[in-house]
Amino acid sequence: MKNTKIMLQASSISKSYGSVPVLSDISIDLPAGEWLGILGESGSGKSTLLKILGRFLDADTGSISFKGNELPPVSSELMRGYDAIKLIHQEFELFPNQTVEENISYSLRFYDPAYKKERVEDLLEITALGSVRNQKAKLLSGGEKQRTAIAKSLAEQPDVLLLDEPFAHLDNHNRRVLADAIEGLRKQQKMSCVFVTHESADALAWSDRIAVLKDGEIIQIGTPQEVYNKPVNSYVAELTGDINWLNDQESGKKTFIRPEKIKRTKHPEKSKWSGKVQAIRFHGNHWEVRCANKQGDLAFYRNRRDLEIGDEVFLTYSSRDVMVAGE
Numbered sequence: 001m002k003n004t005k006i007m008l009q010a011s012s013i014s015k016s017y018g019s020v021p022v023l024s025d026i027s028i029d030l031p032a033g034e035w036l037g038i039l040g041e042s043g044s045g046k047s048t049l050l051k052i053l054g055r056f057l058d059a060d061t062g063s064i065s066f067k068g069n070e071l072p073p074v075s076s077e078l079m080r081g082y083d084a085i086k087l088i089h090q091e092f093e094l095f096p097n098q099t100v101e102e103n104i105s106y107s108l109r110f111y112d113p114a115y116k117k118e119r120v121e122d123l124l125e126i127t128a129l130g131s132v133r134n135q136k137a138k139l140l141s142g143g144e145k146q147r148t149a150i151a152k153s154l155a156e157q158p159d160v161l162l163l164d165e166p167f168a169h170l171d172n173h174n175r176r177v178l179a180d181a182i183e184g185l186r187k188q189q190k191m192s193c194v195f196v197t198h199e200s201a202d203a204l205a206w207s208d209r210i211a212v213l214k215d216g217e218i219i220q221i222g223t224p225q226e227v228y229n230k231p232v233n234s235y236v237a238e239l240t241g242d243i244n245w246l247n248d249q250e251s252g253k254k255t256f257i258r259p260e261k262i263k264r265t266k267h268p269e270k271s272k273w274s275g276k277v278q279a280i281r282f283h284g285n286h287w288e289v290r291c292a293n294k295q296g297d298l299a300f301y302r303n304r305r306d307l308e309i310g311d312e313v314f315l316t317y318s319s320r321d322v323m324v325a326g327e
């Protein structure tokens with residue numbers, strides 16, 4: 001990214017717990033204003049990486065720099081964490097017996113009262129917490145706790161926000177409210193953010209760039225479009241969405257394609273694959289049609305239900321959309 005200030009930089013970070021390696025040679029740059037999603041399966045090392053970036057844990061090797069200055073090891077400091085970088089853990093760490101408003105205000109206790117009042121009102125509005133401002137934190141729902149923790153962490157306008165699975169355990173309504181709150185924050189505050197998730201839909205929707213973590217290594221980093229449309233291998237392709245294996249008979253290569261790239265054709269002579277419908281599943285905004293022939297099965301999407309189980313289908317796709325495993 002040209003002329004963009006790097007807020008946070010991790011260089012060659014490695015970490016083991018005992019003799020078990022968890023992170024291996026991780027290097028990441030976080031430019032000002034960027035939202036970086038770390039996408040990985042459970043156990044891939046996401047939370048460990050976030051704790052190292054948030055200065056709650058030291059790496060075994062490598063360094064962390066903030067605005068170009070290398071930070072000393074956490075173990076050499078009196079307190080963990082760093083004011084300009086706020087990490088929100090999955091446990092939220094609110095004061096359970098204090099109200100939402102008190103929790104948020106606490107972060108601003110040393111500020112001018114007029115400014116504090118204005119800032120708290122602002123944060124309550126953006127995070128849609130006005131109606132529960134006098135509720136004790138221990139009585140809040142998971143979604144409200146999540147938003148209170150975000151509002152509390154953002155009170156002092158940190159430069160970098162680190163979110164551990166922000167959408168985990170939220171129902172659809174609360175996901176939308178949180179999503180709106182995050183959108184509001186992105187517009188209002190030019191803040192950088194690293195969030196970790198195992199949900200590809202969240203990573204694709206919220207990231208400027210996605211880093212895919214597998215067994216403690218970053219195997220791809222790119223825009224959501226790059227990672228989804230040009231995955232470096234079938235692992236990234238499967239992690240970011242559905243795929244069909246095609247397996248090219250001529251070349252013998254293992255090939256695959258996204259279901260949405262497959263089209264139905266009425267002309268058998270134009271089809272590249274034919275088979276019978278085995279299952280039809282409704283996903284709200286589309287139907288998933290699963291078909292099979294002697295060689296294997298294939299799924300494709302329809303936006304209306306115009307097929308029945310047992311129907312014969314002729315399918316086609318562009319060779320541009322076929323990806324080769326391992327490339």
Ligand SMILES: Nc1ncnc2c1ncn2[C@@H]1O[C@H](COP(=O)(O)OP(=O)(O)OP(=O)(O)O)[C@@H](O)[C@H]1O
Pocket residue numbers: 017022040041042043044045046047048049198
């Ligand atoms: N304090 C610890 N001591 C020993 N092993 C740990 C410790 N913390 C994490 N681990 C192990 O390190 C690996 C990576 O854990 P981490 O929590 O970073 O992964 P994750 O990708 O965030 O997983 P999840 O999505 O399930 O939270 C896991 O195998 C975990 O069991």
